[in-house]
Amino acid sequence: MQKEINEYRMQINRRKFLSGLSLGIGSVALGSLLIPDLFSGKDEDAILAGLPHFAPKAKSIIYLFQNGAPSQLDLFDYKPTLQKMFGEDLPASVRMGQRLTGMTADQKKFPLAGTMFNFKQYGQAGAWISEVLPYTAGIVDELCIIKSMYTEAINHDPALTFFQTGAQVGNRPSMGAWLSYGLGSENKNLPAFCVLLSRGIGNGQGVYSKLWTNGFLDSVHQGVQFSSGDNPVLYLNNPKGIDKSDRRRMLDRLEKLNEENYQDFGDPEIKTKIQQYEMAYRMQTEIPEVTDLSKEPESIVKLYGPDCLVPGTYAANCLLARKLSENGVRFVQLYHQGWDGHNNLPQELVSQCKDTDQASAALVTDLKQRGLLDETLVIWGGEFGRTNYCQGALTKENYGRDHHPRSFTIWMAGGGVKPGIVYGETDEFGYNVAKDPVHVHDFQATTLHLMGLDHEKLTYKHLGRRYRLTDVHGNVVKNIIA
């Protein structure tokens, strides 16, 4: 009896509640009209992939990664104070207790090592450039030199991984993979993301395939590593006794099998696999043409230097990068090893510069003379900088420098960055950034921006979270954009 009384007083029972609820559902349906694409079946991320978010400045990137960290103090960041105070201890007020690597943390003294190379000012911005980079000095009016880069990592592998993937620990997609994902391939006969390796005789640091990984993105976005031998892309040629038509028949049959498998399992990687086989087939004709350097005119050989025809050299890779980029490869990633000058730095630096200076500058000139520089972004730089104090014994002619993440220099050219400017400054000791700091994430955000991508919108959902190249950081450096 009490139950009925309660029910009466509540003026509600199950029937009333449920019939009332139907109105509630109706209101939810009405509200859902405000969510666009709710029932379109399209994934939000998928909609974004494929086209720039806004009109891009650059269509492709060539990234000349100087692996091992070149010494900014001997190349771009001229600090007379270090020469004046040569051999004196780094003032504690400059370092402010910031961490050092295990390699010099135990040093009793941190003697300042002014560069032994001569610097001069070049170009409209009066940029200081060292005598070991004569060719770079010659194109300085095309360059945007950023002197105020800084990073968080202090050792090679994390720093390199951070630069390339936005995280210090591996397994995130590389920059090239993000661009491939965001913009796709321009030329359907070539991969969107190619990787070229070379090394100098300086102290080297490893590069690993994790740097050009697709991470959690579809494996079609992985970087394709080119090798220096007769077969730039391994396993691309038909085996002996198989000709082109055999290969075609084989692929057609394989596609049917894969398609059947896809119908059964629905794994998107199977689709990727089919696409990749098809692209490899088309690459069989495209790659030999693109990688053939023998038809380049003599002026090109003189521009890049005679090494450019010797496979596997940095110069050859620069030339190849230009050809790939010209043929619609979205992102060409070069790595040149040997910049890790812990000791014998001057000697190693000279030889590293000899290997790279002419070809880096040539690439910019070459793109320009073809009318491609405005749509191709060239980036030159390492994973961090080097210390202003000496590692090991210091003499006027010889010194070493340890890792330095607080400030270092990179340059960009073409692709919508302002030409002929120097951005950012370091303090008089070249230790900390004094003006306009640019974090690695800012660099990444800016690079994506130049390609027409909003770094906050280029996301991929993985393990229940949307990931970005810039994680939750990064500001576009508007002041360097033309």
Add this chain to the structure above:
Amino acid sequence: MIRRILFSALVPLNCLLVFFLLVEDRIVVPSWLQVFGRMHPLLLHFPIALLVFVTLFILVVPASKLRQPVFDSLLHYLLLIVSLTAVVTALMGFFLSNGGEYANEVMAWHKWTGVALPIILFLVCIFRVWLIANIALLRGAAVMTSVLLVIAGHYGATLTHGENYVLMPVTNEDSARKLPPFDEALVFADLVQPILEDKCMSCHNTNKAKGQLIMETKALLLKGGRGGKPWDTSKTDLGLMMKRVHLPVENKKHMPPANKPQLTADEITVIEGWIRQGADFEKKIIDLSTSDTLYMIARKTFGSGSEEIYTFKEADESDVQQLSNPNRIIVPLAEGSPALRVHFFNSAGFSDASIDELLPLKDNIVEISLAKMPVKDDMLSKLTQFKELRKLNLNETQVTGSGLSALAPLPALKSISLAGSPVIAGKLGDLASFASLKNAFLWNTSVTQQDLLQLEKENRKAVFNLGFSGDTTVLQLTPPQYVSEKEVFGKTLPVKLRHYINGAAIRYTVDGTEPDSVNSRLYTEAVILDKNTMIKSKAFKKGWIASDVVQHFYFKQTYVPDSAVLVGKHKKPDVGTTARMLIDGEKSEINFSSGMWLGFRDKPMECMLYFNKPVKASNITVSYLMDISASIMPPQDVQFWVGTDERNLKLLSTQHPRQPTEMLYREILPVECNFPQMDLQVIKIIVKPLPKLPEWHQQKGGSTAFYIDEVFVN
């Protein structure tokens, strides 16, 4: 009782309201009352909600019912509460407005309606009984107060949120100011004026005209306010406006007033820069120097000046899809952009129709890349209809230039690339008539520097780019490369020499002398070796500096010893394991950590090699590594002892490998001992290291090591 209290409160409050209205100009609101005033927007929601409810109540409930005591007293309560909250709200509004901040037309409307409302409500309370008797009058009064409420509320909201706040999402008037193209933008109209509108004109407008200054138009600005013209370019402080902007914020005369949004540093720079440069209303941004801070700020505001806004309609998406294929990529510049760009790939897939097929998209295509396609002059006429074309890439096509006139009618064509095409300078005259041409790229064509000057004279707006010709550049060739199947051979070995640069001649010697461009043999086909040989070679080419000499040693191996042991004091090497490594026939690569070297640091090696049967030999060769930077030097001396058994060994010779005198690149070199052919069964080799590193070495005086990998007997 409650009703009476409420009513008695209404009387003084309304009186106060009327009083304030009369002496408005003379009131100074104390700060604690200002706090009360600022709660005006909080309280005003009560009279609004209640009044709407009361109006509906009066309109909906039938007259007969209204007269029933229950409804009557309910209505009475409601009216009293509405009146009370309305009058308190009005008073608060009064305190808030005091100070004259809002002295304009909108404010006036808000004030008068806002005051009328509580007073009318008060009257309704008084005449409630009489009105209920004349239900039509009651309803009329209810509707009238509601209308008054809407008007007062509307103007109040306008004061808080600005004009047209509600409809803004629909009318979209708030969306960013339409910026003109960068090269047409004016310093005043597009940089300075927007700042004045944002930060100054809320007071300095026709309605409010504080200090009698109105900033709305050029004429009114020039007229100035009470203090005269706002700027004076002849003064160092640039006159009144900048002076007051630069005053400390606490100063009463600082502008904008402390309680208003302040100017940012960039905004001050803009206004100041404009005045400093003469306060010119017509000056274009593009006429400023690019290093001018004003110009740089303008660049920021405008983003990139090169960004073009395309006004034509989007193309049919199905056309785009249909015409795209792997050899002809057609994509919008960006998501939602009507502009398309086209990139042709794979010359084998290109046909005469390839361009024609694009005609349905002719009004949308702004960029075409035909690089490397077999495009001939006559095909260019097909591009005449692509009126929106901005950028055309004809690099490495078959265009000679005679078809370029077909492109002259294209109004927007800005950039044309002809690098690597067989263009003839004489046929490029048509480029002069291209209206918008800014860049032409002519690298790697027959166009000369002189032709270029002529072209630049004909078309002064465009930049003609010749690029790098390298004619005057003289560089050093790289050394030749050696190609052979192996380094160690039994009877003969063909060695090929190669150079990657076309036309480079290779000259070489096999006798140890330095090759030169006259006497040494010119390489044409593989060199066949039949004995231990050092090949030295050098590359030559006209217009280049000859390469450095490069050398390579090839080892012949006729007899392989059957066993080997280390003897003497130092049987344990620093690197490697046993003497067996010296006769295993496996030559190491040039890397000291390959694991195939036998290395000794600071101590000699003594090694015995045995043949099971005597062999007829005339040469023993030891292969060693020189890697100076790793302090691996050539040994100081090498003694060769031979005989038929261990006890009868005789010293054949002691060799002293040439010591380097400067830093050299690492190399694998031989130490040879030649002798008249003899029978031998046992060989003893004693190798002594260089005692210390030479003076010129970075670690001068330090210990040295020698590394050897094989011993060959011929």
